[in-house]
Structures are given as structure tokens and as C-alpha cells.
Amino acid sequence: MSKIKNDTILRAFRGEATDYTPVWYMRQAGRSQKEYRELKEKYSLFEITHQPELAAYVTRLPVEQYNVDAAILYKDIMTPLPGIGVDVDIKSGIGPVIANPVRNLQDIEKLGSLDPNRDIPYILETIKLLTEEQLEVPLIGFSGAPFTLASYMIEGGPSKNYHKTKSLMYSDPAAWFALMDKLAEVSITYAKAQVNAGASAIQIFDSWVGALNAADYRTFIKPTMEHIFQSLRELNVPLILFGVGASHQIMEWNDLPVDVIGLDWRLSIKEARDKGITKTLQGNLDPAFLTSDWKVLEERTKDILDQGRQAGPHVFNLGHGVTPEISPSVLKQLTAFIHSYSAKQNSIL
Structure with a gap:
């Protein structure tokens, strides 16, 4: 049975009025936390995610330390790919590295299908631990989107220009759409398994799709x-x-059957509303502000909250993820400020 006591963020996601603006932070689990860094001295990311007790601990830490309104499952977008035959490793300082990159239709046809109970039982167990025993706020599950997953699989790792990915897309549409179909089924199966295990919302990360016009x-x-x-x-x-750097695609996203559009910092909430975006917006503080003076951070946060309140509905988040140099004390202070300032402003209405 779910133990959720604070469902504010779910109501905001659905476009309902809330007493205050709820908040969570991308990559809030890990990165800058002392406890997480100590774990990472002993275990790799994949080793942590394969141990449900550890993964649950990392997932719930920011809820306990920052008082955010949701947890985001600690794992990587690469997590389901070994199950379909992708040889991937997360290398420190580099990111995902693929030993068997996709080059053609034959490579794509070799890929298998995801069976959650066979391939990722540890993820499902982590979710059940969190939602049945540990969390009192909603748990957000997630999946990488096909373009972003494909970019790693084709490039063999992170890329600055995605030339190999685009080349396959432009020069061999049959192979491209076969890969999109394969990865779409992975995303669907993966997301459904997370919700069936207890996740209360799903975020699809199309982190690098902004590379396309x-x-x-x-x-x-x-x-x-x-x-x-x-x-x-x-x-x-x-x-x-x-997605990141994808503001030019915003009207295309608005057509999709999604509830919430996450903005990075390149497009303001007001600008998105002025373009005709009607869905709940999530975002969109530039993480760089988290290492600036508090007064500067506070003023930018007020501006985002004011825009969100006037245009509503809104969930506060970052325009991308928490970075290692960001102090947990700043995130705790920021969360308290977001809650108090937005509650006060809402009471004035």
C-alpha cells in the first residue's frame, strides 16, 4: 500500500490548484550529497542500482534532507539497455560508453526485447521498497526517450554534435525507424513496469533531442x-x-499527449505561455544560480515562481540537473524558500 501523505506535486502535474508551488530537482539523488559520495567510493552506479536497499537509500536521501515534494528514482537512462543486448558501462568522467555501437539495420535487428522481471527485477524491488515502506511523497519513475538512447547507441558514448546519429537518420530512414520502434517498446515496457511497481508519475528524458531542428x-x-x-x-x-536546448520544439511537444512539459532555462515560463503552451510547466532555474550568492538565487527564484503563479500550473525544478559542486544546504534552503514564498503569494490572491 502506498504511504503518500503529500500529493501536492501530483495535483500540480494534473493542473489542479495547490496551496504552494511544489518542487523537486533533477539529479537530486546523489551527485552533491556526502553520503552518496561515500557510497560511490565503494560502488559503481550500476552496482548501487542492483542493490535495492542502497538504491532506495540514495533515492530517499534528498526527500529527507531537502524536504522536496517528490522522489526521483535513482538509476540511469541506460539501465534497461543491457536487457536488450547493449553492452554499456558508465565510466567516471565520461558517462555511458557502448562497446557494441549500432551502425546499420542488421545491428538493430540483433537487439532483443525488454522483460522487466527478467532484466531489471532490482529496479522493481527498489520501487516497491520505497513506495510500500519508506516514502511519504510520490516517486517519479523515468525512461530515456528513443532519440537520446539512440544517440548513445550509435555514437558509442556521449557526443557534442551527434553526427553519426543524424547521418543514420538522414541516410537510412528504414534503419532509423526500426531503431525508434525498438526503443519505443523498451520505453513503454520500462515505464509501465515502474508504474505497476508503485511509481506515481513518469518523466521521459529526451535530453539531447534539441540537436534536431x-x-x-x-x-x-x-x-x-x-x-x-x-x-x-x-x-x-x-x-x-x-529535454535540453529544445525550446524550438516546444510547440511540437505541446501537441503530444503529455501532462507536463519540462523547460530548461533557455525559455522562460512567460515566453512558453505566450507561445500558447497550456500544459503544466516544470522548471526552470539554471543550476549555475545554485553556486551564486543567495540574494541572486532568491531573486531569480522569485521571478520563476511569479511567472509560474501568474501563468499556472507550475512545478519548480532546475533547467537541468544538480551538479557535484552544489551544496546540499543550498538545496534545503531553496526548497524552504520556494514553499514559503509561493504559499504567501498564493494567500494574497
């Missing part, structure tokens, strides 16, 4: 995303889409 997004990506979100609607949980 709007026309190419419409042609090569949007049909796949339509299929994913339409398939996930039956779960009856809030669905969130987020």
Missing part, C-alpha cells in the same frame, strides 16, 4: 513520441517530457 523532430521523432505517450495514457499517471 523542429522540422526533423516532426518527421523523425514525433510519431514515435506520440506512440509512447499514447501507450502510457492507460496508466493514468502524470506524464512529463523534458
Whole structure:
């Protein structure tokens, strides 16, 4: 049985009025926390996620330390890929590295299908531990989107320009759409398994899709995303889409059957509303502000909260993830400020 006592963020995700602006932070689990760094001296990311007790501990730490309104499951977007035959390792200072990159249709046809109970039972066990025993706020599950997963699989690791990915997309559409179909099914299966295990919302990270222009997004990506979100609607949980540097695709996203659009810091909440975005918005503080003077951080946070309140509905978050140099004490102070300032402003209305 779920132990959720604070469902404020779920109501905000669904566009309902709330007493204050709820908040969570991308990459809030890990990165800058002392306890997490101590764990990472002993275990790799994959080793932590394969131990449900440890993964649950890392997931709930920011809830306990910062008083945020949701937990985000500690894992990586690469987590389901070994199950379909992708040889991936997370290398410190580099990120995901793929030993068997995809180059053609034959490589894609070799990929298998994800079976959550066989391939990721430790993820499901972590979710059950958290939602049945440990958390009193909602747990957000997530999956990487097909373009972002494909970019790693084709490039062999992180990329600055995604030339190999785009080349396959432009030069071999049959192979490209076969890969999109394969990864769409992975995303759908993975997200459904997380919700069935107890997750209360799903965020799809299309972190690097901003590398494409709007026309190419419409042609090569949007049909796949339509299929994913339409398939996930039956779960009856809030669905969130987020990407970096993708403001030029925002109207395409607004057409998708999602509940929440996550903004990075390049497009303000007001600008998004002025463009005609009507869905709940999530975001969008530049993480760089978290290492600036408190007064500077406070003023920028007020501006984002004011824009969110006037245009509503809004969930506060960062425009990307927490970085290692950010102090946990700042995140705790920021969370308290977001709650108190937004509650006060709402009471004035």
C-alpha cells in the first residue's frame, strides 16, 4: 500500500490548484550529497542500482534532507539497455560508453526485447521498497526517450554534435525507424513496469533531442513520441517530457499527449505561455544560480515562481540537473524558500 501523505506535486502535474508551488530537482539523488559520495567510493552506479536497499537509500536521501515534494528514482537512462543486448558501462568522467555501437539495420535487428522481471527485477524491488515502506511523497519513475538512447547507441558514448546519429537518420530512414520502434517498446515496457511497481508519475528524458531542428523532430521523432505517450495514457499517471536546448520544439511537444512539459532555462515560463503552451510547466532555474550568492538565487527564484503563479500550473525544478559542486544546504534552503514564498503569494490572491 502506498504511504503518500503529500500529493501536492501530483495535483500540480494534473493542473489542479495547490496551496504552494511544489518542487523537486533533477539529479537530486546523489551527485552533491556526502553520503552518496561515500557510497560511490565503494560502488559503481550500476552496482548501487542492483542493490535495492542502497538504491532506495540514495533515492530517499534528498526527500529527507531537502524536504522536496517528490522522489526521483535513482538509476540511469541506460539501465534497461543491457536487457536488450547493449553492452554499456558508465565510466567516471565520461558517462555511458557502448562497446557494441549500432551502425546499420542488421545491428538493430540483433537487439532483443525488454522483460522487466527478467532484466531489471532490482529496479522493481527498489520501487516497491520505497513506495510500500519508506516514502511519504510520490516517486517519479523515468525512461530515456528513443532519440537520446539512440544517440548513445550509435555514437558509442556521449557526443557534442551527434553526427553519426543524424547521418543514420538522414541516410537510412528504414534503419532509423526500426531503431525508434525498438526503443519505443523498451520505453513503454520500462515505464509501465515502474508504474505497476508503485511509481506515481513518469518523466521521459529526451535530453539531447534539441540537436534536431523542429522540422526533423516532426518527421523523425514525433510519431514515435506520440506512440509512447499514447501507450502510457492507460496508466493514468502524470506524464512529463523534458529535454535540453529544445525550446524550438516546444510547440511540437505541446501537441503530444503529455501532462507536463519540462523547460530548461533557455525559455522562460512567460515566453512558453505566450507561445500558447497550456500544459503544466516544470522548471526552470539554471543550476549555475545554485553556486551564486543567495540574494541572486532568491531573486531569480522569485521571478520563476511569479511567472509560474501568474501563468499556472507550475512545478519548480532546475533547467537541468544538480551538479557535484552544489551544496546540499543550498538545496534545503531553496526548497524552504520556494514553499514559503509561493504559499504567501498564493494567500494574497
